[in-house]
Amino acid sequence: MGVGGLFGALWQVELVRMVVLAAVVFTFLAVGGPLFLVLAERKISAWIQARVGPKHVGPHGLLQTVADTLKLLYKENIAPYRADVVLFSVAPILVAVAALLDWVVIPFAPGWVVRDLNVGVVYFAAVSSLTVIGILAGGWASNNKYSLLGGLRSAAQMVSYELPLGFSLILVATITGSLSTVRIVEAQPYPAYLYPSVVVAAVVFLVAATAEANRIPFDLPEAEAELVAGYFSEYTPMRFALFQLGEYGSLLASSALFTTLFLGGWKGPFQLPGAGPVVNGLVWFVLKTYAVVFFLMWVRWTYPRFRIDQLLGLSWKVLLPVSMVNLLVAGLLMVVVR
Amino acid sequence: MPLDWAYVAVFALVGAGMAALPLGLVWLLAPRSQYPQKRVAYESGIIPFGEAWSQFHVRYYLFGLAFLLFDIEVIYMYPWAVVLRELGGFAFVEMLIFLGVLGVGLAYAWGKGALEWV
Numbered sequence: 157m158g159v160g161g162l163f164g165a166l167w168q169v170e171l172v173r174m175v176v177l178a179a180v181v182f183t184f185l186a187v188g189g190p191l192f193l194v195l196a197e198r199k200i201s202a203w204i205q206a207r208v209g210p211k212h213v214g215p216h217g218l219l220q221t222v223a224d225t226l227k228l229l230y231k232e233n234i235a236p237y238r239a240d241v242v243l244f245s246v247a248p249i250l251v252a253v254a255a256l257l258d259w260v261v262i263p264f265a266p267g268w269v270v271r272d273l274n275v276g277v278v279y280f281a282a283v284s285s286l287t288v289i290g291i292l293a294g295g296w297a298s299n300n301k302y303s304l305l306g307g308l309r310s311a312a313q314m315v316s317y318e319l320p321l322g323f324s325l326i327l328v329a330t331i332t333g334s335l336s337t338v339r340i341v342e343a344q345p346y347p348a349y350l351y352p353s354v355v356v357a358a359v360v361f362l363v364a365a366t367a368e369a370n371r372i373p374f375d376l377p378e379a380e381a382e383l384v385a386g387y388f389s390e391y392t393p394m395r396f397a398l399f400q401l402g403e404y405g406s407l408l409a410s411s412a413l414f415t416t417l418f419l420g421g422w423k424g425p426f427q428l429p430g431a432g433p434v435v436n437g438l439v440w441f442v443l444k445t446y447a448v449v450f451f452l453m454w455v456r457w458t459y460p461r462f463r464i465d466q467l468l469g470l471s472w473k474v475l476l477p478v479s480m481v482n483l484l485v486a487g488l489l490m491v492v493v494r
Numbered sequence: 495m496p497l498d499w500a501y502v503a504v505f506a507l508v509g510a511g512m513a514a515l516p517l518g519l520v521w522l523l524a525p526r527s528q529y530p531q532k533r534v535a536y537e538s539g540i541i542p543f544g545e546a547w548s549q550f551h552v553r554y555y556l557f558g559l560a561f562l563l564f565d566i567e568v569i570y571m572y573p574w575a576v577v578l579r580e581l582g583g584f585a586f587v588e589m590l591i592f593l594g595v596l597g598v599g600l601a602y603a604w605g606k607g608a609l610e611w612v
Contacts, residue, residue, distance in 0.1 A: 232527060233517065234533055253509040253513060271502070299547060304550070311558070312553075316561060318565065333576055334576060394520045465610070487589060
């Protein structure tokens with residue numbers, strides 16, 4: 157009864173609750189992530205490039221990604237000769253799980269958060285960096301020179317951008333005096349005299365999150381033209397789909413965290429008529445999150461790819477010093493105004 | 495608190511299970527190709543020569559090391575961030591010194607060319 161002592165008398169109920177919640181969030185992630193976002197990405201890119209985009213499967217091509225996923229089920233999984241088979245198989249699962257774990261601390265609406273961890277933002281930074289390990293492992297295990305280079309590039313890039321990202325999180329924690337995502341939402345709007353610092357932190361966060369998600373203009377790990385898709389070139393369809401799940405899942409999670417930290421989370425500019433606090437919160441949260449996602453897609457289809465020295469230079473020589481100074485300025489302001 | 499981390503553990507387990515599910519479906523459903531060439535690594539169509547697991551450039555290590563140092567320092571700042579308001583000026587001056595040292599370290603790495611992609 158050691159477990160019972162830990163969780164109180166009804167630990168079975170609690171366990172069922174955990175499993176159901178995990179399954180629901182995973183389903184939401186798979187449907188709201190790759191399944192919807194890949195279609196959205198294709199439609200938006202088509203719109204930006206004055207094309208039509210997917211059109212034939214379902215009304216206006218809405219079922220395109222569903223059809224693609226079904227097709228992937230009929231493609232054999234193979235690993236290359238002399239690959240490290242265990243690492244090769246675990247890597248995509250690790251990336252998908254990392255994207256799922258991000259969602260434990262994201263508050264959807266008042267009272268609607270899986271677990272309001274008291275170290276929320278640190279937890280987010282920690283589990284989202286599991287992706288690096290998955291990508292590096294995948295690139296290494298493939299025993300393909302391009303994959304290895306893609307994996308290494310990805311690791312160099314993602315760890316470099318984790319630092320400015322961390323400084324943005326620290327700035328928000330300094331202002332709210334808490335690391336809990338729920339408390340951070342409740343503390344918004346932030347005091348007006350801190351707006352300049354918050355805006356700088358938000359921009360740094362957005363740039364770093366784009367780089368963490370390996371998206372254009374920071375998609376060097378994949379770089380089709382140079383690295384034949386980088387770390388996942390050896391991956392057969394369903395495992396590739398798991399990488400996609402991880403990539404779009406963490407894109408969605410980063411957008412959700414951006415919404416939580418800088419856009420007021422579930423709080424809207426006005427109360428929706430006839431909606432309770434939960435529905436109101438959910439609607440605003442989803443709207444804001446997908447607006448951020450749309451912005452990132454817009455950036456993707458507008459800018460060309462960086463060179464890797466420019467990319468790392470931007471992180472270490474611009475974003476990192478800027479966010480350090482920004483944090484000090486904000487701290488000084490807070491101490492003085494207090 | 496333990497309950498929170500139990501949630502995280504269950505999420506990780508259920509997530510891994512649900513991620514493995516489509517892989518199981520593929521194993522059941524997908525036809526298997528009989529050609530041995532299917533397992534040759536794709537390196538732009540050339541037959542691969544040598545192993546990919548060989549020496550690679552030291553610059554990756556440099557960035558890895560620099561990251562490791564800075565990331566550990568950043569971790570120390572989270573507790574500071576939470577209590578800055580309560581402690582006020584004292585905590586601020588402390589962090590000024592800490593970040594100053596960190597900045598000197600960054601400037602040193604920069605000057606030594608550790609941040610250059612060679």
